[in-house]
Amino acid sequence: MNFFFIDASALVKRYHNEPGSDVVNHLLDELLASAPERVAVSPLILTETISVLNRVHNEGRISARLFEQATARILLEARDMDVQVVDNRAILQSIPLIIRHNINSADAIHLHQLLNLHHLLHPLGHTLVLVAADRRLLRAAEDEGLLTLDPESATLADAADLLQEPESDEAGAD
Numbered sequence: 001m002n003f004f005f006i007d008a009s010a011l012v013k014r015y016h017n018e019p020g021s022d023v024v025n026h027l028l029d030e031l032l033a034s035a036p037e038r039v040a041v042s043p044l045i046l047t048e049t050i051s052v053l054n055r056v057h058n059e060g061r062i063s064a065r066l067f068e069q070a071t072a073r074i075l076l077e078a079r080d081m082d083v084q085v086v087d088n089r090a091i092l093q094s095i096p097l098i099i100r101h102n103i104n105s106a107d108a109i110h111l112h113q114l115l116n117l118h119h120l121l122h123p124l125g126h127t128l129v130l131v132a133a134d135r136r137l138l139r140a141a142e143d144e145g146l147l148t149l150d151p152e153s154a155t156l157a158d159a160a161d162l163l164q165e166p167e168s169d170e171a172g173a174d
Contacts, residue, residue, distance in 0.1 A: 002147075002162050003121055004031065005040045005114050006081075007132035008048035010151050015049070015070035016056055020133055020151030023159045027131065027151075028077070030163050036080035040128075042113055044086055044106055046078055084113045101140035111140055118146060129162055 004027060013021040014028055031039050050071055057067035086109060094108035103111065118128045130141045130148045138148045149162060 001038070001125075001165060002127045002129050003038045003040065003117070004129050004131055004162075005110070005117065006045065007110060007130065007134055007137060008045045008052065009133040009137070010131045011041065011045060011049045011074075012052045013133070013151060015053055015074060016062065020154070022156060023149075023151035023154050024131065026156055026159045027163065032077060032080055037082055039080075040082040040084055040113075040117060041078065042084050042086055042110055044109060046074060046083070048106065049074060084117070086113075090116075097140070101136070101143060103136050103140050107134065107137045107140065110137065111144065114141060114146055115144060 006024075006028075010020065010024050012018075013024040028039065053062070053067055053070050056062050057064065062070070090109060090112055091105075094105070094112040097103065097108040097111050098105060101108070101111070114128060114130055121128050127147055130138065130146055131151060132138050132141075132148065133150055133152045138150055141148050149158065151159075
């Protein structure tokens with residue numbers, strides 16, 4: 001079963017229509033309706049998403065009403081998601097990732113969280129998928145051996161495939 005870590009570069013597409021919004025909406029509509037525990041975010045991702053939307057609002061590309069609705073929806077939907085803890089330990093342990101992958105501090109913290117989740121899920125037979133449009137974060141995650149989905153280049157079929165449960169080998173074992 002796939003679990004999904006949603007980066008701000010993808011999450012913002014849920015609340016502001018742009019390339020990749022259809023893929024993000026499909027994933028989150030399906031997951032939040034049936035298995036919200038399979039969606040992980042960082043509290044930093046939530047604040048980054050609201051920050052981007054605030055910038056879009058300040059540029060006059062969305063109204064104050066739409067900005068307020070989007071902010072409320074983010075916070076409401078996040079209540080059902082697996083919001084990962086960011087503490088001093090996670091921050092300090094992310095420092096080598098900054099150097100190894102030439103990424104910013106927030107992306108390093110997210111990558112650290114991704115790797116921790118991967119190490120928890122993988123022994124249970126689950127896969128963690130990073131959903132992001134941030135090229136550096138995608139590259140760093142791929143270099144660490146993680147599965148990624150860029151909603152700007154993925155299709156709805158790609159997203160649907162990742163949502164499917166793998167077929168069990170036990171089905172035909174009678």
